[in-house]
Amino acid sequence: MRRFVSITMALALVVGVAACGDGDEAGAGTEVRLAGLWPLSGPNATQGTDVLHGAELAVDIVNNDHPGVDLPLAPGAGLPGLGGAPIKLITGDTQGKPEVGAGEVDRLVTTEKVAAVIGSYQSGVTLTASQRAERLGVPFVNEASSSVALTERGLKWFFRTGPTDETFARSMFDYLRARQAKGERIGTVGVFHSNDQFGNDGAGVTEKVAAEIGLPVVVNVAFDPTAADLASQVTQVRAKNPDVLFVLAYTDAAIKLMKTLDQLAYHPPALLAYGTGFADPAFASGLGELADGVSTRAAWSGEIAAKRPAAKTVAELFQQRYGAPMTENSARAFTAVLALAQAIDAAGSVEPAAVRDALRALDVPGEKTIMPWTGIRFDGKGQNTGAAGVVEQMLDGRYRVVHPADLASTEAVWPMIRARQ
Template identity: 50%
Template sequence: MPRPAVSTVAVLCSALLLTSACTGEPVAKTRATVAIGFLAPLSGSSATVGADTRRGAELAVRIVNEDLASVPLPLGPGQGLPRANHPRIRLLTADTAASGATGAGQVRHLVSDQGAVAVAGGYESAVTRAAAARAEELKVPFVNGGSSAASLTERGLDWFFRTGPSDLSYGRVVFSLLKERQSEGTAVRRIAVVHMDDQYGNDGMSMIKRFASQIDGDVVADVEVGAKSTDLSGAVEEVKASAPDVVLTLLYTPQALALSDDFHAASYEPPALMAFGAGYADADFVKREGSDAEGVCSRFAWSAELAVRNPAARAVAALYRTTYHRPMNDDAARAFTAVMTLAQAVDEAASLSPADIRSALVNLDVPGRDTIMPWDGVRFDDNHQNIGARGVVEQVQQGSYRLVYPFDVARARLRWPMS
């Protein structure tokens, strides 16, 4: 009978928690590591966002690996994963370069060449779609926190899980705000939409049309822009001609910046602009646009102003600022949560078998107090969408995003019109 490959022996030993049957040494003397892949756009137009997500992922790994009793999260105290004799996590970060083909290739490289037992991360929905398909082929869990296209969890995938809200969840909170404005007598019926011509933008457009009926809304402009578009003056003219009550956007950073610049160049400002994250959540947007960003609203999954109410979120945000000399933001928080969720599943499985980790994810039930997010917790439905995820709306006021909705937890009053 031929001997198994060395890598197979290593995995089997790890799956058996490195007992003396494999090592010949007592378990207490072993020091194992668990390799987890992480996908991020570290180059190209979304590189600043990719850097934020990488920092969030690395902080989650640090909290697991080090004994940080001051962080009141399940894996904060003690070193490593306790159920598996405290192995530490080794994070393998790979650049997707905002390309679906590259993202899929990186999944194969992380798993087949570098020994990752699972993958986390992902940002652009089209890239995540391709990466998820490759993870499905390889039968390894993929936990995503940063891609919102609803179709990602509606494809019947066995190995893909999303911790963050989908655009359906975000749509509910945005249109709930619009409906409340309408009930106060504000005109919000005429809706202009500017969106990417990709998975994220097209799924979002379908969601907006679905929710518009709740406010008797009419989409008076449906403007698609390409991934390489940097001149949106034509889009501005189309939006302006439609005389909207509100503009909704689904744009990445270059297009968000271009739209803002071209609005300013045309001396046009809509009554309200509400973004579905992406480029408007990039720290570079507010920094580069300055006063032109004032009044812009965006949906988020994380709020620094809500974090102060949660001991775990407060501790993690403080550690993030100390470590990276900048405030934690939405992209970092969503990546942190995806990696922490995956770490908890590996710990629950007490195994390096991808199938066991998947089973642990299916059965995971994390209460909201054990996350840093303003959610009900992490619990996946049959489509592997986290049903505990929630969205909030923030508005740029005096150079920073402030929490304005839901109104019962708001820290600033919504400005409508924008100025």
């Protein structure tokens, strides 16, 4: 296994910190300022706040002594590589708007003097915000945006800890093959997606993987994420009646879609979502039994976390602190912040190039995370090659793992409408 950073490099960086004054380097005990960039107002504020809570908990794990948590940097207080320096998380509100996100990167880097940026939940915002960070020469660590295009731009300062939509798509099509093996008739698929970076990229990936395994996409409908009504778009899907409907939507649209399906009495045999709005606690609370039967991909699961001591403890701490269960979104933010903290600690510096090099060298085994992954290791494009996904289904108001079989906690309900009967 690779070391987090070579001993020679670490020593050189520590010497550099000691020799530098109070400029861009962090000396012993000096706080490390990190930016957290999420939609804290606007239509996606509930998801943004959930992501923020995961990041805040990771900062608490680093800054305070948590000897009972078996994760890097949990025992002891602060970053030992920087003399016990604490992390200070400085937030920026994207409002869910790409141009606002880019402007916030400017403010956070030039005025707040942050060492790195974490964000921005929505792929479209992450696209522009990370380009601004690239221009400024500051590491940008993405926690939850899954658009494949984000790591195909040749950026040198961009890192994504979570899976891509292609990783998720392959997990979901593996699930469909498993259902076919159990006798389910799955001959066609449809795609229903928001007309934005996240939705358009995800739709393209879905069509690509479907073609590889020989499942025709008989309908592909894009919708305006701000649309007040989705009846006409749902009617287009119903006319083709696919055996499986893939959906990419944020919370408001996800809730609106489920209500529209009910109003039109249209129930596809299976609905497979790409997380996002379907992973928001507001999805289940806003729909009640109408949410039952929906399936979604996930990078984290409370059920799987319960089998891993550190993840179970972190989930319990999250519940105690925020009075709500940890979600996929908050778990991914927690993981991104902790990964960045390990890189800064290994570098012994907040100098941007040193942090970037330490991120490139990072090698965290899966058991030292709270995720059901093989670990955190970035490839040349900045993508974590250890990230993976599972498939969950909403049953009786909570998501249960249904795929893969070795991690499943229950059998899937098919067709989905049976889950409400």
